[in-house]
Amino acid sequence: MPNNKHRPSLNDLSVFLAVSTAGGFRLAAKRLGMSPSTVSETVSRLEAEIGTPLLTRTTRSVMPTNAGLVLAARLAPLLAEAAAAVDDAASLSGRVHGLLKLNVPGAVMVDILPPLIDRFLDRHPDARMEVMVDDRLIDVTAAGCDAGIRYGEYLAQDMIAIPIGPRRQWAALAAAPSYLARRGEPTHPRDLMDHDCIRTRFSSGALTEWTFVRDGEQVIVDPPGRLTVGTAGAAAAIGHAKAGQGLIMTFLNWLAPSFSDGGLRPVLRDWWPPFDGPRLYFSSRFMPAPLRAFITLVEEEGRHPRIRTSSPMETPPETAPE
Numbered sequence: 001m002p003n004n005k006h007r008p009s010l011n012d013l014s015v016f017l018a019v020s021t022a023g024g025f026r027l028a029a030k031r032l033g034m035s036p037s038t039v040s041e042t043v044s045r046l047e048a049e050i051g052t053p054l055l056t057r058t059t060r061s062v063m064p065t066n067a068g069l070v071l072a073a074r075l076a077p078l079l080a081e082a083a084a085a086v087d088d089a090a091s092l093s094g095r096v097h098g099l100l101k102l103n104v105p106g107a108v109m110v111d112i113l114p115p116l117i118d119r120f121l122d123r124h125p126d127a128r129m130e131v132m133v134d135d136r137l138i139d140v141t142a143a144g145c146d147a148g149i150r151y152g153e154y155l156a157q158d159m160i161a162i163p164i165g166p167r168r169q170w171a172a173l174a175a176a177p178s179y180l181a182r183r184g185e186p187t188h189p190r191d192l193m194d195h196d197c198i199r200t201r202f203s204s205g206a207l208t209e210w211t212f213v214r215d216g217e218q219v220i221v222d223p224p225g226r227l228t229v230g231t232a233g234a235a236a237a238i239g240h241a242k243a244g245q246g247l248i249m250t251f252l253n254w255l256a257p258s259f260s261d262g263g264l265r266p267v268l269r270d271w272w273p274p275f276d277g278p279r280l281y282f283s284s285r286f287m288p289a290p291l292r293a294f295i296t297l298v299e300e301e302g303r304h305p306r307i308r309t310s311s312p313m314e315t316p317p318e319t320a321p322e
Contacts, residue, residue: 100290112165196246199225
């Protein structure tokens with residue numbers, strides 16, 4: 001016999017997922033452009049159709065039940081795929097439609113990713129972008145993102161990674177001329193233990209590591225930080241270094257402008273460690289039209305970089321600005 005049981009609509013399922021993701025009816029209603037009462041009624045209707053509670057409601061919060069968690073986990077990729085299918089169909093006209101959502105570390109938001117964002121938006125006026133800046137190593141798919149940018153971290157088997165930005169970068173140590181005049185200049189990384197240092201801390205709580213390399217020798221130091229600043233405040237940390245508060249170690253391309261204007265001086269230059277530049281990574285199984293268009297742009301930039309090779313981002317230490 002045919003199954004005549006009424007199936008919930010995709011619209012009702014989308015409303016439930018929005019409430020589950022937002023953690024409440026009011027916020028979900030705001031995001032959906034609906035009234036809170038309509039959102040609540042929709043979820044109640046869905047629960048009646050399925051025959052089980054999906055949300056636990058209290059005066060202070062709305063939490064998914066076990067059944068709600070299972071349904072939300074299955075719905076999220078399916079609805080994302082449905083939205084991508086619609087965007088792909090619209091994009092067959094030759095104009096890219098839809099949202100591209102990226103998860104990236106703050107390190108690429110200074111001078112690597114912003115120019116690419118501008119070029120992407122200029123090239124595809126019907127596309128939209130959302131950039132989640134987060135230094136934690138999260139699952140980009142679980143976070144609802146299409147792709148992520150990482151520095152050399154382990155990638156799952158079904159992920160593809162391509163270079164984005166400079167292929168090679170350096171960490172550099174610097175200090176203000178006033179600080180070096182007052183405290184002297186270290187001659188070996190171990191000397192940093194006796195200096196004032198400005199450290200940066202990831203949102204996970206870990207301090208950024210100070211590693212130095214020369215002629216095959218690697219030295220890792222963990223100097224006490226007279227000032228410690230979260231990685232999101234890296235620009236402020238550089239400002240404090242320019243004010244003479246201590247030595248700072250960070251990306252060479254971040255420090256290069258201060259080397260050029262004399263606000264900072266390179267320190268222990270022949271010990272600066274190189275590392276591979278960032279990579280854009282994404283699932284090989286799910287590639288909506290906006291992501292494909294962004295990948296094309298990144299690959300074009302890789303073949304014909306607009307960043308000149310003399311840029312401080314890719315300049316080896318021996319030719320970096322004084």
